[in-house]
Amino acid sequence: MTKIIVVTSGKGGVGKTTTSASLATGLALAGFKTVVIDFDIGLRNLDLIMGCERRVVYDIVNVIHGDANVHQALIRDKKIQNLSILAASQTRDKDALEKEAVKKILDTLSETFDYIVCDSPAGIEKGALMAMYYADVAIVVANPEVSSVRDSDRILGILSSKTEKAERGEALEEFLIVTRFSKKRANTGEMMSVENIQELLGIPLLGVIPESLSVLNASNSGEPVILDQKSDAGKAYQLIISKFLGTADTRKKTGFLKRLLRGKQEVTA
Amino acid sequence: MVKSSKTDSFQLKADFLPITTLRLLSHQTELLQSQLENIVLKAPNYFTNAPIIVDFSALDENAPQFDAKEICALLRQFKMQPIAARGLKTLDVLPVLPEIIKAQSEPVKAKETVKMTTKVISKPVRAGTQVYAKEADLIILASVNSGAEVIADGNIHIYAPLRGRALAGATGDLNARIFCAKLEAELVSIAGTYLTNEKIKAMSIPKKTVQIFLRDHKLCIEEV
Numbered sequence: 001m002t003k004i005i006v007v008t009s010g011k012g013g014v015g016k017t018t019t020s021a022s023l024a025t026g027l028a029l030a031g032f033k034t035v036v037i038d039f040d041i042g043l044r045n046l047d048l049i050m051g052c053e054r055r056v057v058y059d060i061v062n063v064i065h066g067d068a069n070v071h072q073a074l075i076r077d078k079k080i081q082n083l084s085i086l087a088a089s090q091t092r093d094k095d096a097l098e099k100e101a102v103k104k105i106l107d108t109l110s111e112t113f114d115y116i117v118c119d120s121p122a123g124i125e126k127g128a129l130m131a132m133y134y135a136d137v138a139i140v141v142a143n144p145e146v147s148s149v150r151d152s153d154r155i156l157g158i159l160s161s162k163t164e165k166a167e168r169g170e171a172l173e174e175f176l177i178v179t180r181f182s183k184k185r186a187n188t189g190e191m192m193s194v195e196n197i198q199e200l201l202g203i204p205l206l207g208v209i210p211e212s213l214s215v216l217n218a219s220n221s222g223e224p225v226i227l228d229q230k231s232d233a234g235k236a237y238q239l240i241i242s243k244f245l246g247t248a249d250t251r252k253k254t255g256f257l258k259r260l261l262r263g264k265q266e267v268t269a
Numbered sequence: 270m271v272k273s274s275k276t277d278s279f280q281l282k283a284d285f286l287p288i289t290t291l292r293l294l295s296h297q298t299e300l301l302q303s304q305l306e307n308i309v310l311k312a313p314n315y316f317t318n319a320p321i322i323v324d325f326s327a328l329d330e331n332a333p334q335f336d337a338k339e340i341c342a343l344l345r346q347f348k349m350q351p352i353a354a355r356g357l358k359t360l361d362v363l364p365v366l367p368e369i370i371k372a373q374s375e376p377v378k379a380k381e382t383v384k385m386t387t388k389v390i391s392k393p394v395r396a397g398t399q400v401y402a403k404e405a406d407l408i409i410l411a412s413v414n415s416g417a418e419v420i421a422d423g424n425i426h427i428y429a430p431l432r433g434r435a436l437a438g439a440t441g442d443l444n445a446r447i448f449c450a451k452l453e454a455e456l457v458s459i460a461g462t463y464l465t466n467e468k469i470k471a472m473s474i475p476k477k478t479v480q481i482f483l484r485d486h487k488l489c490i491e492e493v
Contacts, residue, residue: 150396153414157395200414200432202393 002110005117006135008159010151012122014143015179018215019237020119021049022226023139026241028083029226032114035074037105038088039131040121041096047087050077051222061089064101070108084113094127102130124158134164137173139206143180144192149200152176156201175206177240182211207240209233289316290355291344292324296335298343305347317348326356387423394419394433401439415455424448434458437481447481448493459483464490 007020017040024036038046041061047053058073063086070086077083086105089096109116120131132138138159142152156174165172178194185191198205209215214231218224226241228234295301308316321344328335341351388402390409396416400407407421410428417433419425423445425437430451438445438460445459452474455466462483475492482489 150414150416153396154416156393157398157417160392160395161398200412202412 002113003115003136004106004110004134005115005137005139006120006132007117007139007141008120008128008132008155009122009141009148010124010128010155011143011148014141014148015209015215016122016141017045017049017119018219018225019139019141019177019179019209020117021046021224022234022237023241023244024083024115024117025077025080025224026226026237027115027117027245028077028080030241030245031082033082033112034115034117035084035086035109035113036117036119037086037131038119039097039127040119041088041127042090042093043121044088044090046119047075047085048222049219050085050224052077052085052087053222056087059087059089060105061092061096063105064096064098070105094121094125094130097126097130099130099133103134106134124154128155129158129162132159132163135159135172136165137175139175139177140201140203141177141179142197142201144178144182144186144194144197146192149192149197152201156203174203175244176201176203177206177209179209180211181208206243207236209236209240288320288322290322290324291349291351292327293340294327296328296332296340298336298339301340301343305343309347319349320352321349322353322355323351324355328356330358388421393429396433404440407437421445431457436463443483445482448478449481450478451476452479452481452490457481457488459488462486462488464488 005023007016007023009016017038020036024034028034036046036050037060038044039060040046044059047056052075055075058068060073062068063070063073074084074086077085086109106116118131118135121127138156140152140155142148159172159174160166163172176198178197181194182191186193194205194208210232212225212231212233214228215225215233218228218231218234225231225233226237293301323340323344325337337354337357344351386404387406387408388400390400390407391411393411394400394409394413394417396414399418400409400420402421402423402425404422406423406426407419408426408428409419412429413419413427413431413433413435415432418436419427419433420436420439422438422440422442425435425445425447427435427447427449429449431447431449431454433454434456435447435449435454436456436458437447441460443460447457447459452469454469457464457469459481460483469490472490474490478493479490480493482491
């Protein structure tokens with residue numbers, strides 16, 4: 001069964017695209033056929049971070065309008081075999097997205113891929129709503145500051161009311177990733193602590209990405225930071241992948257106590 | 270005599286009405302029942318809701334099988350309405366009769382009291398979400414986060430931190446209360462009287478479960 005993952009946050013600039021790129025790359029490296037879709041129509045960034053901006057011929061709006069089929073528009077990653085990208089349009093706006101058209105694209109991609117990662121735009125407007133509507137799993141990215149946490153809370157509220165699963169009365173799997181975290185500043189009280197964020201949002205934590213220069217370098221060079229084996233941010237994303245695959249597959253098998261203990265370990269790590 | 274005019278709503282008159290008397294000849298209820306069944310067979314609706322006076326004069330009240338209550342109940346089963354008793358020597362069996370009227374008016378009252386229901390929320394109420402319990406109490410088992418709003422016409426119970434807004438007695442119930450496990454609210458209000466975050470902070474609030482209620486049109490916050 002294909003899993004559709006939406007990476008969202010509400011607030012802009014917290015690291016959704018960086019997380020989407022690293023998550024998709026990590027899942028592909030783990031052996032899963034993965035496609036990452038940029039839903040930020042008009043402000044396309046994902047192709048830059050994935051280093052394929054010069055290879056974009058058709059984008060998601062072309063597919064919706066029928067100028068090209070989905071497979072023509074997919075850009076296959078040069079190094080990683082299992083990884084493909086569907087770019088956003090730079091010239092249109094988010095009104096070009098329609099529920100039926102998005103469903104058609106996702107259904108076609110579900111035939112070939114194991115994971116579909118949807119990189120949501122900021123805000124709670126149409127683009128963000130379209131990116132999350134068909135999701136099975138939501139990954140909420142938050143920075144350790146009050147405005148980001150409040151926006152994440154708002155997004156979680158929308159996720160539990162305006163997705164297809166919510167409308168059917170089913171529960172969506174929700175995970176938290178805290179990015180741009182600095183332990184030093186959290187200890188001095190300048191930043192919110194991870195425990196504090198988790199208490200406020202009340203969803204399971206997948207991992208913490210430290211504030212790191214390597215993220216900026218990776219974006220500039222067009223290589224997802226997860227491929228940077230030496231950086232702490234890259235290692236943190238690798239940990240997230242193994243935890244995500246662990247929880248996603250063995251969730252129903254592990255006992256309550258084990259899950260509780262594992263959750264505790266992650267928080268203190 | 271008072272002169273009758275068009276504005277009078279009623280007239281008082283003495284009147285003689287024929288009424289059925291049921292003269293009991295035997296205290297055996299089985300015999301009574303079989304005879305009643307026969308009557309109902311012949312004229313199914315003739316005695317429906319008919320007022321009946323029960324005449325006990327031919328019976329021996331001190332007989333061990335005598336049970337006025339049972340006789341009345343049996344008559345009611347056949348849709349007769351025993352309204353009075355005659356020929357009873359001991360008065361303590363009399364109060365059996367008025368029971369009918371009471372029994373009939375009770376179900377109507379019961380319906381009215383069911384109206385007030387409770388709304389229960391078990392998931393966190395998140396920023397930008399509004400929950401309204403119309404004509405009901407609201408019970409929330411998870412946190413009410415900042416930027417969220419919970420409203421009830423009745424009371425609000427929150428068994429977790431309250432960080433958003435809570436408005437009880439929204440339609441003006443001055444007796445409504447808010448209960449919460451940890452008060453960090455942006456705003457609390459009861460029947461339109463409200464306190465904002467700064468004012469709450471300025472009061473010394475116990476860090477335990479508190480209740481918020483109106484006393485002399487002022488909001489009070491006290492430990493439960």
